[in-house]
Amino acid sequence: MTREKGIQIVLAARPQGKVTPDDFRLEEFALPEPSQGEFLMKVDYLSLDPYMRGRMDDRKSYAEPRRIGEVMPGETISTIIVSNHADYSKGEVVLAHTGWRTHAVSRGEGVRRVAPGALPVTTQLGVLGMPGFTAYAGMKAIGKPVKGETVVVAAASGPVGSLVGQLAKIAGARAVGIAGGSKKCAYLKEELQFDAAADHRSPDFPALLAAACPQGIDVYFENVGGAVWQAVLPLLNRFARVPVSGLVAQYDGGGETEARDRLAATMRQILNQRILVRGFINYDFAKEYYADFLCDVAKWISEGRVKFREDIIDGLENAPQAFIGMLAGKNFGKLLVRVGVQK
Amino acid sequence: MTREKGIQIVLAARPQGKVTPDDFRLEEFALPEPSQGEFLMKVDYLSLDPYMRGRMDDRKSYAEPRRIGEVMPGETISTIIVSNHADYSKGEVVLAHTGWRTHAVSRGEGVRRVAPGALPVTTQLGVLGMPGFTAYAGMKAIGKPVKGETVVVAAASGPVGSLVGQLAKIAGARAVGIAGGSKKCAYLKEELQFDAAADHRSPDFPALLAAACPQGIDVYFENVGGAVWQAVLPLLNRFARVPVSGLVAQYDGGGETEARDRLAATMRQILNQRILVRGFINYDFAKEYYADFLCDVAKWISEGRVKFREDIIDGLENAPQAFIGMLAGKNFGKLLVRVGVQK
Numbered sequence: 001m002t003r004e005k006g007i008q009i010v011l012a013a014r015p016q017g018k019v020t021p022d023d024f025r026l027e028e029f030a031l032p033e034p035s036q037g038e039f040l041m042k043v044d045y046l047s048l049d050p051y052m053r054g055r056m057d058d059r060k061s062y063a064e065p066r067r068i069g070e071v072m073p074g075e076t077i078s079t080i081i082v083s084n085h086a087d088y089s090k091g092e093v094v095l096a097h098t099g100w101r102t103h104a105v106s107r108g109e110g111v112r113r114v115a116p117g118a119l120p121v122t123t124q125l126g127v128l129g130m131p132g133f134t135a136y137a138g139m140k141a142i143g144k145p146v147k148g149e150t151v152v153v154a155a156a157s158g159p160v161g162s163l164v165g166q167l168a169k170i171a172g173a174r175a176v177g178i179a180g181g182s183k184k185c186a187y188l189k190e191e192l193q194f195d196a197a198a199d200h201r202s203p204d205f206p207a208l209l210a211a212a213c214p215q216g217i218d219v220y221f222e223n224v225g226g227a228v229w230q231a232v233l234p235l236l237n238r239f240a241r242v243p244v245s246g247l248v249a250q251y252d253g254g255g256e257t258e259a260r261d262r263l264a265a266t267m268r269q270i271l272n273q274r275i276l277v278r279g280f281i282n283y284d285f286a287k288e289y290y291a292d293f294l295c296d297v298a299k300w301i302s303e304g305r306v307k308f309r310e311d312i313i314d315g316l317e318n319a320p321q322a323f324i325g326m327l328a329g330k331n332f333g334k335l336l337v338r339v340g341v342q343k
Numbered sequence: 344m345t346r347e348k349g350i351q352i353v354l355a356a357r358p359q360g361k362v363t364p365d366d367f368r369l370e371e372f373a374l375p376e377p378s379q380g381e382f383l384m385k386v387d388y389l390s391l392d393p394y395m396r397g398r399m400d401d402r403k404s405y406a407e408p409r410r411i412g413e414v415m416p417g418e419t420i421s422t423i424i425v426s427n428h429a430d431y432s433k434g435e436v437v438l439a440h441t442g443w444r445t446h447a448v449s450r451g452e453g454v455r456r457v458a459p460g461a462l463p464v465t466t467q468l469g470v471l472g473m474p475g476f477t478a479y480a481g482m483k484a485i486g487k488p489v490k491g492e493t494v495v496v497a498a499a500s501g502p503v504g505s506l507v508g509q510l511a512k513i514a515g516a517r518a519v520g521i522a523g524g525s526k527k528c529a530y531l532k533e534e535l536q537f538d539a540a541a542d543h544r545s546p547d548f549p550a551l552l553a554a555a556c557p558q559g560i561d562v563y564f565e566n567v568g569g570a571v572w573q574a575v576l577p578l579l580n581r582f583a584r585v586p587v588s589g590l591v592a593q594y595d596g597g598g599e600t601e602a603r604d605r606l607a608a609t610m611r612q613i614l615n616q617r618i619l620v621r622g623f624i625n626y627d628f629a630k631e632y633y634a635d636f637l638c639d640v641a642k643w644i645s646e647g648r649v650k651f652r653e654d655i656i657d658g659l660e661n662a663p664q665a666f667i668g669m670l671a672g673k674n675f676g677k678l679l680v681r682v683g684v685q686k
Contacts, residue, residue: 225610244614250607262606264593267568271587271622278621279614 006031008101009319011066015056018252019327023056024072024320032105039085041078041096041104046316046337047125048074048323050223053251071099072319075130076339077114077121078104095124100319102339119301120310126334127308128297130282131159136293137285138221138243139167142278147172149218152209152235154178154200154228156188157309159334160245163297164221165194166306173219176212178228180329187332192307206231216240222277224249230262233269244279252327309333349374351444352662354409358399361595362670366399367415367663375448382428384421384439384447389659389680390468391417391666393566396594414442415662418473419682420457420464421447438467443662445682462644463653469677470651471640473625474502479636480628481564481586482510485621490515492561495552495578497521497543497571499531502651502677503588506640507564508537509649516562519555521571523672530675535650549574559583565620567592573605576612587622595670652676 005028012025034040055066055073066073076099080092085108088094095112098104114124126132143164145151151168155161156177165175165188174195177188185197196212198205209231216237222229226249236242270277300306311333313322319337326335348371355368377383398409398416409416419442423435428451431437438455441447457467469475486507488494494511496504499520508518508531517538520531528540539555541548552574559580565572569592579585613620643649654676656665662680669678 222610225607229606229610244610247607247610247614250611262604263572263609264568264590266606266609267565267572267587267590268593270620271590274622274624274627276619276621277613278619279617281617284617 004031005029006101006103007316008071008099009316010069010071011056013068014058015053015252019053019056019320019324021320021324026317029101031103034082034084034105036084037086038105038107039080039083039088041094041098041106042081043076043078043098043102043104043316043339044093045077045122045125045312046074046100046319046339047076047129048319048326048331048335048337049131050246050248050251050327052323053248053327071101073097073099075125077124093121095129100316102316117298119298122310122312122334122336123301123308125336126159126310127163127301127306128294131334132163132297133286133290133293134245134282135160135163135167135221136297137282137289138245138280139164139171139219140289140292141285142243142276142280143219143221143241145171145173145219149173150176150213150215150237151219151221152176152178152213152217152232153221154224155248155329156194156197157184157332159308160223161221162188162192162308162333163306166192166300168219169193170300170305174215176209176217178209178224184332187309191309200228210235219243221245222247226250229266233266236269236273236275238273240273240275242275242277244277245282248327310336312336312338314338347374348372349444349446350659351414351442352659353412353414354399356411357401358396358595362396362399362663362667364663364667369660372444374446377425377427377448379427380429381448381450382423382426382431384437384441384449385424386419386421386441386445386447386659386682387436388420388465388468388655389417389441389443389662389682390419390472391662391669391674391678391680392474393589393591393594393670395666396591396670414444416440416442418468420467436464438472443659445659460641462641465653465655465677465679466644466651468679469502469653470506470644470649471637474677475506475640476629476633476636477588477625478503478506478510478564479640480625480632481588481623482507482514482562483632483635484628485586485619485623486562486564486584488514488516488562492516493519493556493558493580494562494564495519495521495556495560495575496564497567498591498672499537499540500527500652500675503566504564505531505535505651505676506649509535509643511562512536513643513648517558519552519560521552521567527675530652534652543571543574553578562586564588565590569593572609576609579612579616579618581616583616583618585618585620587620588625591670653679655679655681657681 013023093114151173153161153164156179168175176196177194188194188197198208217235222244223246225247311331316339356366436457494516496507498504499522511518519539520537531537531540541551560578563585565587566589568590654674659682
């Protein structure tokens with residue numbers, strides 16, 4: 001054990017609009033002794049994901065909100081350091097929902113062993129983990145792009161969006177990525193081989209997007225909402241499909257506006273163009289597609305057809321600031337916290 | 344021939360908000376002589392349907408808008424009175440897209456013979472026609488209700504809604520209808536055997552609807568939009584399906600409001616509850632389901648499991664007023680104009 005006490009980050013207050021550092025509190029706790037049938041884990045990597053913002057609000061979502069004082073939720077790569085559990089041994093590396101903490105005790109529920117492989121263990125939280133499967137399931141079950149169609153995705157340099165675009169290319173479709181800033185847009189075209197990129201920070205963004213989609217949009221993978229949706233809506237082709245996996249622009253104090261009601265225009269377009277819009281959570285499709293996902297994406301990575309990018313910061317105490325930055329689009333690639341390291 | 348001149352109703356002006364009688368103009372025209380390969384029809388019944396409102400606006404919809412001065416579009420039951428066409432004879436009864444007029448010449452394109460049957464010929468414009476197939480296709484392809492689920496439909500005493508509810512019952516689901524006024528609500532429960540009805544004119548409508556759906560809503564067949572959608576949204580269950588076949592509350596000057604933007608709440612619910620929303624036009628599904636539709640619904644009518652109601656007015660010159668009334672929910676059942684009769 002590297003320290004006698006663990007640290008954890010709890011929800012201190014419900015955000016009023018945008019999240020601030022004051023909405024979190026860092027706490028120390030004495031490392032627990034695992035009882036019979038339990039094991040103690042040291043957390044190596046914590047995944048930071050947009051869905052966590054929803055859990056901070058006291059509003060029904062697809063999961064229960066956190067209570068004030070509870071540890072922030074999150075999936076981690078952890079190493080077992082003490083085991084009194086018959087099926088787990090010291091030194092094993094696991095995926096676990098420990099939340100934002102350095103150590104956690106478990107009875108093994110919801111824990112999954114990470115098989116040693118050619119790829120960094122962190123891919124289990126990104127391209128081969130929940131974000132990757134979100135992209136894969138949404139495209140397989142709902143988006144279903146075919147050769148020659150145009151697929152658009154926002155947050156396209158992130159772990160979901162980057163795979164959505166690469167899956168579009170593998171299906172023979174055009175991939176158009178939306179990202180913030182010229183660096184990310186260049187990455188999409190040069191590294192990931194997207195056909196086009198549009199910078200949502202540009203004042204001309206709607207026109208840029210239209211120019212990037214001369215044949216309209218057949219699949220829009222929705223993970224942001226807000227102004228991007230307004231730019232996408234008029235470009236949607238007849239029979240377009242819109243998997244909805246996230247609404248990050250609405251999460252952080254960006255929901256209802258005082259602007260004119262935009263629902264009527266959205267519904268009219270859905271009807272006129274016969275569009276399919278469908279919300280989903282990746283695990284809705286685990287039974288149907290999870291095994292295929294692991295097999296396909298690992299193969300495509302090995303063939304160089306799928307690339308991924310990680311943005312790793314050090315120190316659990318820096319998680320709140322990194323999370324706040326992510327909601328503002330400051331990360332570049334899958335955001336992870338290397339928990340075992342202190343700055 | 345019953346008269347030397349025909350009459351027709353043309354689009355005189357684009358409606359500014361709600362349609363008014365001044366947006367139409369009645370014109371006389373000399374009855375044309377059909378050329379070789381043509382036939383002349385006398386129109387017996389004109390179908391009045393909400394989609395016609397969309398064609399009056401100069402806005403891209405799923406069909407081209409009418410031009411000012413053009414005859415209002417519409418499907419009719421017509422009788423051939425003069426034929427110079429090899430395949431059609433005087434006296435044959437056909438379905439044709441003649442528009443709002445007493446007579447029309449055709450070369451046979453888009454014309455379909457009506458086989459004599461046990462049911463009134465008008466059913467070809469209602470329960471066994473386009474409105475009936477809209478209900479059938481939306482439920483088969485998108486709604487897919489199963490035993491024990493709750494299906495909600497608005498405009499439920501109309502030709503689409505009444506069949507949606509009865510199809511729900513046939514599938515073993517609960518049928519909840521939304522209609523305007525106690526007479527229509529009583530009809531839904533007493534005649535059509537819906538499980539519950541909610542009057543959208545009641546000030547307590549959202550609470551009435553919630554009380555009528557104690558297990559939430561699994562299928563909402565959307566044909567109105569507006570305030571009804573706002574009442575439905577919070578009741579939608581996980582994995583609910585929403586076929587969108589019309590938005591009549593938005594058609595007649597009831598689109599965007601200055602109210603707070605409601606799009607964010609709709610998108611959030613779509614994501615959280617993993618809802619499927621899909622726009623469709625009945626003919627999108629003709630290949631897959633049209634033959635089954637004719638067979639199934641005719642059988643169910645003969646067995647008394649599907650009932651229908653017609654609201655027939657006399658005289659083409661009364662079509663504008665009847666159409667305006669329909670947009671305000673004044674019709675009770677499938678609205679038709681008996682064109683051959685003058686008051």
